[in-house]
Amino acid sequence: MRATPWPRVTKSGRLQVALGEFELIRRYFARPVVSRQDVSLGIGDDCALLLVPAGYELAASIDTLVAGVHFAPGVRPRDLGYKVLAVNLSDLAAMGAEPAWATLALTLPGADEEWLAEFAAGLFQLAERHGVQLVGGDTTRGPLSVTVQIHGFVPAGQALRRSGARAGDRVYVSGELGAAALALRRRQAAADDCAAAIIARLDRPQPRILEGRALRGIATAAIDVSDGLAADLGHILEASGLGATIHLEDLPMCQAVAAQVATDGDWSLPLGGGEDYELCFTVPPDREAELLETWRRFDCGCRCIGICEDMPGLRYALGADGLYVTAEPGYQHFADPA
Amino acid sequence: MRATPWPRVTKSGRLQVALGEFELIRRYFARPVVSRQDVSLGIGDDCALLLVPAGYELAASIDTLVAGVHFAPGVRPRDLGYKVLAVNLSDLAAMGAEPAWATLALTLPGADEEWLAEFAAGLFQLAERHGVQLVGGDTTRGPLSVTVQIHGFVPAGQALRRSGARAGDRVYVSGELGAAALALRRRQAAADDCAAAIIARLDRPQPRILEGRALRGIATAAIDVSDGLAADLGHILEASGLGATIHLEDLPMCQAVAAQVATDGDWSLPLGGGEDYELCFTVPPDREAELLETWRRFDCGCRCIGICEDMPGLRYALGADGLYVTAEPGYQHFADPA
Secondary structure: OOOOOOOEEOOOOOEEOOOOHHHHHHHHHOOOOOOOOOEEEOEOEOOEEEOOOOOEEEEEEEEEEEEOOOEOOOOOHHHHHHHHHHHHHHHHHHHOOEEEEEEEEEEEOOOOHHHHHHHHHHHHHHHHHOOOEEEEEEEEEOOOEEEEEEEEEEEOOOOOOOOOOOOOOEEEEEOOOOHHHHHHHHHHOOOOOOOHHHHHHHHOOOOOHHHHHHOOOOOOEEEEOOOOHHHHHHHHHHHHOOEEEEEHHHOOOOHHHHHHHHHHOOOHHHHHOOOOOOEEEEEOHHHHHHHHHHHOOOOOOEEEEEEEEOOOEEEEEOHHHOEEEEOOOOOOOOOOOO | OOOOOOOEEOOOOOEEOOOOHHHHHHHHHOOOOOOOOOEEEOEOEOOEEEOOOOOEEEEEEEEEEEEOOOEOOOOOHHHHHHHHHHHHHHHHHHHOOEEEEEEEEEEEOOOOHHHHHHHHHHHHHHHHHOOOEEEEEEEEEOOOEEEEEEEEEEEOOOOOOOOOOOOOOEEEEEOOOOHHHHHHHHHHOOOOOOOHHHHHHHHOOOOOHHHHHHOOOOOOEEEEOOOOHHHHHHHHHHHHOOEEEEEHHHOOOOHHHHHHHHHHOOOHHHHHOOOOOOEEEEEOHHHHHHHHHHHOOOOOOEEEEEEEEOOOEEEEEOHHHOEEEEOOOOOOOOOOOO
């Protein structure tokens, strides 16, 4: 659907149709960067036509990034294009699904060709890396926001759900926590002292696609850490009817995040810092050896940070003293901030 | 992904998580109004898990409606909820696909529960009518806009594409044209003299799902009239490498639209008025009898309005005088308005 400057038949007898720039934008994204065999029909008709292989379930997720909320209006468009696909791919990773197709709903104040070229470059760079074909979209005029719907496959019955964790399962996390939040905190303070590697964790998160697929058959539950470890692990625990104890000293952190935590004694970067897009997952004790053997081929580490327990709530242990803080039993979704 | 007021461990030792209203919104839409057997996992995990039946292709489309562009900020939320799904269903109809699942990306300035209840009621009313299950979504804070991604099925190889028309095929259109544009024109003029039936054509378009499915095996090409007949038929002609002549006196119009055309001699309402969400399709002459027989069971009419020709361009004939106006040969997508 299009914002409609109605076509009119003019006195000269010519039918005038003012599509112009937005039609051009659509064509911009129609470049076949990735061409998949399972796409019967891509961009350019009322719908895309897609083939899901027999024996597989379709995994689908949608995410929106809004200017001024999820990113600064002055964000580099290449980073935005990358990130909007990355956050969607991360949802597939958390299900153990293999990426396939994306659609893009782009709302723009106007058509800035340079901006679009950069945005598309960032998007297509990541799409190519993961073999994702852009199969459809909608371009509208309005306040800047970007929505991507991602589609992937997972062998029927093998998806990693949030609800499969059991008491005694070990809680694992991939990579490191808190760097994206640290980068955002520094950026919001207009500080330019942040190392490039830290900034990259915010602007260029690596969706853990290969890692998620490898967890099929090993992990009992998984989620991606988009809202912060405590919140996202909380979703697993709630869905599985469990609680957990997390050992704070086992939280994987880069040096900069660890230094920040040591300085102010505030664990909110690794516990509450969102946008890490790491995987948090649960593994039965008898599968840990297989996990660690499997994980050896990946670039990022994985670390056991705690254990699932029958008692509801999320507890934190620090050092030999045992319990440090205790979150609300049952995990409070609706609490107001202090 | 969520706009993140970072969770923090406070001095009192409680982990504070400010999710609040937007988590509530998400739960609002998680009500199971329609529960489909082919949904393995709906709202509430990182992805939905969906089953496409064997022998079918997945049809997918995404559309965004932006406040102040596609609808007035003061739109009735119930109408908005209805319409955002209707415009997506119309894309499925144009492919001859059967609706199955939708995801919703809702960007809102804030959580107004009354507004949400009305929006959801409009959305779910239409979803229920067409057996569509809402399987996922994302709720974000920002300027009001609504994006729906729709999914449906079509037997492999039987989808109605834009590219299948052949010279000699008859051009048909369902229902009537121009009423939605008339309603919008009157609304923009702040006139309250518009009949309810006309207003309904703008606010409550009927996606021609059953009609689209019936066209499989009969029509050679189809599109939904979202941007106006001339523009949308132009897409069929361009994709099929054809031109066409349209007989203006055969354009199906309600009395109010016909009166407007007669008054000012301007055919832009039926030719260029968008948002009718009727189907425009092409039918070989030897299938016309079957079409008309098949169509008898539908509420809306269908009318032959012209013929496909080898010569590029869209031509209009009026009465016995023959040619009336001739649009640019080849159909000009990028022309500026006069």
